[in-house]
Amino acid sequence: MKIAIGTKNKAKVQAIEKGFQQHINEVSFQCLKTESNVSEQPFSDQETIEGALNRAKNVLRMTNADIGIGLEGGVTETLYGMFLCNWGSLVDRNGNEIIAGGARISLPTEIAEGLRKGRELGPLMDEFTSKTGIRQSEGAVGVFTDGLVTRDVMFFHVVQLLIGQWKYKKNQF
Numbered sequence: 001m002k003i004a005i006g007t008k009n010k011a012k013v014q015a016i017e018k019g020f021q022q023h024i025n026e027v028s029f030q031c032l033k034t035e036s037n038v039s040e041q042p043f044s045d046q047e048t049i050e051g052a053l054n055r056a057k058n059v060l061r062m063t064n065a066d067i068g069i070g071l072e073g074g075v076t077e078t079l080y081g082m083f084l085c086n087w088g089s090l091v092d093r094n095g096n097e098i099i100a101g102g103a104r105i106s107l108p109t110e111i112a113e114g115l116r117k118g119r120e121l122g123p124l125m126d127e128f129t130s131k132t133g134i135r136q137s138e139g140a141v142g143v144f145t146d147g148l149v150t151r152d153v154m155f156f157h158v159v160q161l162l163i164g165q166w167k168y169k170k171n172q173f
C-alpha cells in the first residue's frame, strides 16, 4: 500500500510511518510539502481540520498513492485560555474522508499573547526555549508537558485514530 504524506515535518512523518508500519503490511511512503490552503497559523478547530483535510486531499492528487494523510497543528480560544489543537485526516481513492483530533493543552499567557498579535507558534516556541526547530522535534506539547508527550507521540495517537476508523469503516462493507 502506498501512503502519501502531506508534509516533510519530521515529527509528523515519524508518527505516520510508525502508525502505518504497526497496522498495515507492506507500506511505502512518499513525503511532499503540500498546501493546507488555510493560514500558516490556524486559529480554530474548524480551520485546523480544514488544513488537515486539504493536505490529505492535495497530496493524494499529487501522487498515485492509495491513501493521503494530512496533519495540521493550530490553536483555539476557550473561556479557559488558548489551547493547542491538532487534527489529522486520511483520504482514500474510494472517497472516504476520515478525521481525528489530538490531545489539547493550554498555552502559557505569554505565548497566547504573541499568537493573538499575529505571530506563529513555531518561531515563538524557538524564542521561548532558546532552541531551533522545536516544531520538528518535541513541539510545544512536549515542552509544556515536560517531555512526557512529545509532538510525534501526540501525532502517533492521531494516526492510530485515523487508521482505526478507516479499518472499521472498511469492515462495515
Ligand SMILES: O=P(O)(O)OP(=O)(O)OP(=O)(O)OC[C@H]1O[C@@H](n2cnc3c(O)ncnc32)[C@H](O)[C@@H]1O
Pocket: 006, 007, 008, 009, 012, 040, 041, 042, 071, 072, 073, 074, 120, 121, 122, 123, 125, 134, 135, 136, 138, 139, 140, 141, 142, 151
Ligand atoms: O511543515 P508543516 O507540516 O507545515 O509543519 P508545521 O510545524 O509548520 O506545523 P503546522 O503547519 O501543522 O502548524 C501550524 C503552525 O503552528 C506551529 N505549531 C503547531 N504545533 C506546534 C508545536 O507543537 N510546536 C511548535 N510549533 C507548533 C507551526 O510551527 C506552524 O507555525
Ligand SMILES: [Mg+2]
Pocket: 040
Ligand atoms: Mg506549517
